[in-house]
Amino acid sequence: MSLSRQDVAAIADYARIGLTDAELDAMTSYMNDAIALLDPILEYDIAGVEPTYHPIGDLANVARDDAAAVGLSLQEALTNVPDSQGGYVRVPAILGEGGAS
Amino acid sequence: MTGALDGFSVRQIARGVAAGDFSATEVARASLDAIARRDGEVQAFQQTTEELALAAAGEVDAARAAGKTLPPLAGVPVAFKDNMNLVGTRTTCASRMLASYESAYTATCVQRMLDAGAVPVGKLNMDEFAFGSTTDSSAFHSTNNPWDLTRVPGGSSGGSAAAVASGEVAVALGSDTGGSIRQPAALCGVVGMKPTYGVVSRYGVVAFGSSLDQVGPLGRRVEDVAAALNALTAGGRDRHDAMSQDCAQDYLAHLDDSVEGRTVGVIPALLEAAGLAAEVRTAMRDAEERLAGQGVRVVEVDLPNMASSIAAYYVIASCEAFSNLARFDGVRYGYQEPGHATLARQTSRSRALGFGAEAKRRQMLGAYLLSSEAYDRYYLAAQKVRTLITADYRRAFAQVDAILLPTSPTPAWRHGEISDPAALYLADIYTISNNIVGNCGISVPVCLGSQSGLPIGAQLQGPAFADARLLTLARALERASDMEGRVAPAFAGRGGELA
Numbered sequence: 235m236s237l238s239r240q241d242v243a244a245i246a247d248y249a250r251i252g253l254t255d256a257e258l259d260a261m262t263s264y265m266n267d268a269i270a271l272l273d274p275i276l277e278y279d280i281a282g283v284e285p286t287y288h289p290i291g292d293l294a295n296v297a298r299d300d301a302a303a304v305g306l307s308l309q310e311a312l313t314n315v316p317d318s319q320g321g322y323v324r325v326p327a328i329l330g331e332g333g334a335s
Numbered sequence: 336m337t338g339a340l341d342g343f344s345v346r347q348i349a350r351g352v353a354a355g356d357f358s359a360t361e362v363a364r365a366s367l368d369a370i371a372r373r374d375g376e377v378q379a380f381q382q383t384t385e386e387l388a389l390a391a392a393g394e395v396d397a398a399r400a401a402g403k404t405l406p407p408l409a410g411v412p413v414a415f416k417d418n419m420n421l422v423g424t425r426t427t428c429a430s431r432m433l434a435s436y437e438s439a440y441t442a443t444c445v446q447r448m449l450d451a452g453a454v455p456v457g458k459l460n461m462d463e464f465a466f467g468s469t470t471d472s473s474a475f476h477s478t479n480n481p482w483d484l485t486r487v488p489g490g491s492s493g494g495s496a497a498a499v500a501s502g503e504v505a506v507a508l509g510s511d512t513g514g515s516i517r518q519p520a521a522l523c524g525v526v527g528m529k530p531t532y533g534v535v536s537r538y539g540v541v542a543f544g545s546s547l548d549q550v551g552p553l554g555r556r557v558e559d560v561a562a563a564l565n566a567l568t569a570g571g572r573d574r575h576d577a578m579s580q581d582c583a584q585d586y587l588a589h590l591d592d593s594v595e596g597r598t599v600g601v602i603p604a605l606l607e608a609a610g611l612a613a614e615v616r617t618a619m620r621d622a623e624e625r626l627a628g629q630g631v632r633v634v635e636v637d638l639p640n641m642a643s644s645i646a647a648y649y650v651i652a653s654c655e656a657f658s659n660l661a662r663f664d665g666v667r668y669g670y671q672e673p674g675h676a677t678l679a680r681q682t683s684r685s686r687a688l689g690f691g692a693e694a695k696r697r698q699m700l701g702a703y704l705l706s707s708e709a710y711d712r713y714y715l716a717a718q719k720v721r722t723l724i725t726a727d728y729r730r731a732f733a734q735v736d737a738i739l740l741p742t743s744p745t746p747a748w749r750h751g752e753i754s755d756p757a758a759l760y761l762a763d764i765y766t767i768s769n770n771i772v773g774n775c776g777i778s779v780p781v782c783l784g785s786q787s788g789l790p791i792g793a794q795l796q797g798p799a800f801a802d803a804r805l806l807t808l809a810r811a812l813e814r815a816s817d818m819e820g821r822v823a824p825a826f827a828g829r830g831g832e833l834a
Contacts, residue, residue, distance in 0.1 A: 249702035251695055252683035261699060268700050271757050275646040275716045285718035286725055288546050289532045289773020290578060298574060306439055313437050314668035325666055328678045
């Protein structure tokens with residue numbers, strides 16, 4: 235199974251990584267090489283084996299008391315925001331050409 | 336007691352400060368002087384933090400003057416991998432994406448070192464977002480191996496290993512997702528420990544692979560690493576990290592216990608693997624003998640599914656990386672390319688320009704592997720193989736206290752010598768299964784290679800939460816070597832004099 239340039243372009247769109255044409259060629263080649271490297275995973279007899287999603291198997295949900303605590307101030311939270319206005323984070327239109335896809 | 340600061344152990348520095356042999360401010364200035372005189376060549380640092388260092392050292396000196404009992408790392412210079420937040424510094428992850436990111440809060444691991452009295456002298460270079468094993472993928476500059484400046488320091492915590500190996504700091508923190516503490520430690524001739532998953536809080540450390548990441552210390556002695564681990568665990572469980580466990584204990588207490596009667600496993604097939612340098616094989620056999628010489632029983636064990644660990648790791652790590660790095664949208668923080676009419680275009684172009692090549696590759700692979708067509712075939716299969724690898728280790732640790740194996744198949748290679756990403760992935764073969772399972776591991780420098788003259792590290796892996804016992808065995812390995820406390824010869828004693 236190999237990924238075409240179009241497949242990789244679709245993945246890049248989904249991953250929100252706008253690759254140039256030249257990058258897309260190199261990425262297609264990398265993706266196919268990398269997936270080939272993963273193929274040993276297909277050779278194991280894993281029928282009936284339960285997956286392990288986490289090294290600490292018996293995790294319990296950790297709840298804390300529902301008590302107010304001091305978090306970041308508005309000013310601190312906005313320190314690294316590239317574009318803000320009046321205490322809000324400002325973004326371009328979320329709908330429109332290419333935006334809703 | 337005077338001399339070059341790089342000749343002192345962590346405990347010698349703290350005791351010297353407590354005894355008034357020298358002040359914390361003098362120690363901080365000596366470390367900053369060593370950095371100024373050495374780092375032009377080593378390039379381990381992303382930024383130095385003179386103001387923070389002198390303020391912290393001043394507090395230690397004031398506490399001593401007021402007659403207070405000093406904390407255990409009082410005055411010890413420490414530096415942090417640049418994926419760890421510290422208020423007053425940028426946290427860049429060596430990425431253009433975060434080039435101007437100001438830490439909004441301080442990571443628990445960093446805070447605990449500061450609470451123990453350690454003095455922060457700077458932030459250290461790394462592979463971008465910790466993707467790599469050379470530190471060459473940093474968006475800003477490469478770091479050079481202090482033992483041979485034409486060679487890589489390893490990675491991704493290459494800045495941490497190089498800063499310790501060149502004697503710029505006594506101890507540094509790194510993070511290890513697939514070997515990123517142990518491998519650079521091996522290549523730079525220092526001790527690097529990946530504690531058991533959950534021992535050290537990851538709160539405030541930029542996430543890569545959340546089921547794999549673990550923070551740990553690098554130092555020039557097992558003792559220095561144990562002293563740092565004491566500080567990192569001293570507060571018990573961190574409520575900000577759901578995986579954090581209460582692992583507070585004195586990791587220094589049993590370092591010099593006898594190892595007679597302990598059992599260490601070796602895997603003969605691994606030493607015959609293609610790509611393993613002959614001098615690494617020889618070093619490993621010597622390490623076995625040195626342990627046996629102290630009464631350790633060396634027995635053969637098998638991890639039959641270990642060969643699958645590279646594939647399983649790159650599936651799991653890429654998927655988790657894609658998931659974690661989705662937060663970098665250039666809206667709330669990070670690089671933003673302005674001038675786009677829609678959010679989707681702005682995000683897509685900001686991510687394309689903010690991330691470097693390897694960060695893009697890993698996320699693309701993860702995005703594919705989590706897609707509906709690949710999820711069952713690769714992602715679910717990898718998590719099932721993880722169960723098999725975990726069972727292998729469980730069987731092995733029913734027989735032995737630890738497993739001895741190489742850290743890296745070769746000593747440090749030259750910058751650019753290995754450029755194929757897939758070839759670099761394969762070099763992680765000895766370290767990554769440890770992360771997949773969540774066990775503890777440590778790399779200890781055992782010798783200089785008979786051909787290369789470069790440091791070679793031996794790795795010990797232990798079962799989950801047997802970190803203290805692992806340190807005792809690591810100390811036994813160190814005791815039988817002549818590498819303890821070694822600073823790379825070109826830098827030893829250059830600047831950093833304690834008056």
